[in-house]
Amino acid sequence: MENAVRLLSTLALKGAVVRLSGDYQAATGTRIDADFAPTIGLLKRLRGGETADLVILTQEGLQQLVAEAAVVAATKVDLARSYVGIAVKAGRPHPDIATTAGLRATLLATRSVAYSQIGASGIFFASLIERLGIASEVNARAVITPSGFTAERLITGEADLAVQQISELMQVEGIDVVGPIPLELQTAAIFSAGRMAASKRAEQADRLLQYLASPELIPVLRDTGLEP
Known part of the structure; x- marks a missing residue:
């Protein structure tokens, strides 16, 4: 054996x-x-x-x-x-996610956000945008992935922001991790x-x-x- x-x-x-x-x-x-x-x-x-x-x-x-x-x-x-973070395609400007207000404005302004459907980060993010009162606006333009690494959607151009555990974002080449979602918003x-x-x-x-x-x-x- x-x-x-x-x-x-x-x-x-x-x-x-x-x-x-x-x-x-x-x-x-x-x-x-x-x-x-x-x-x-x-x-x-x-x-x-x-x-x-x-x-x-x-x-x-x-x-x-x-x-x-x-x-x-x-x-x-x-x-x-691990904490949930946000990534952009390598070389793109890093948006403001340092504060709750900055994150909210960034999510509303971005073309599309990729997040997971069943992973812990996706469940958290779906709850977060509900708490921020922007779920309908974000989800109308979101790319919700059934499994795998959300940052791959940055490489394909399907999304401008990717949300996932920072350790998962780091698995994808050609992206930059902007940082964690404000720690006061997550556990x-x-x-x-x-x-x-x-x-x-x-x-x-x-x-x-x-x-x-x-x-x-x-x-x-x-x-x-x-x-x-």
Whole structure:
């Protein structure tokens, strides 16, 4: 049997996992067989019968699996936090998003905003524009993506602004991250990991989990837009 750990992870951790996977395999002989999607999509797949050894989800999503006894509670660990940010195509002027008033005016003035349909950032942004009283205006010109990286819509020219977790925006080449949405408007998303109860590679999964939560990963997290 191939020495591999099957990992299902939220898109927010893709940059970090991809960056570390080669070194991890060289050091341990274990390959990380990873697949990435929004937490809601991963929960649906797991509940539909898909198997994995390890999962990285939003803290809330992982807790659901712990409550269902699908994830071993004792293995649950918080890995990183992330904020929702805004990006533009590389070289374009950076709009004012530093204050609530500036963000509101920017969203009303822009041609089109790309945000996700089912990801944590998309759910947050849909709620935010409702709170700001501009949902109908923004959504009339929005590009709502079912999955994947919203910043890709900047490259294709479909949108002028992209909204997503900063770590997810940073996965797309040819864009500039303007910065986070004002922190007073949002709460950091916490991403947590745990071993699936049905895993047949518990030892390998626990070793990878320990590595992901180790201090040596802190620079990788920060380089990919996350905080430990």
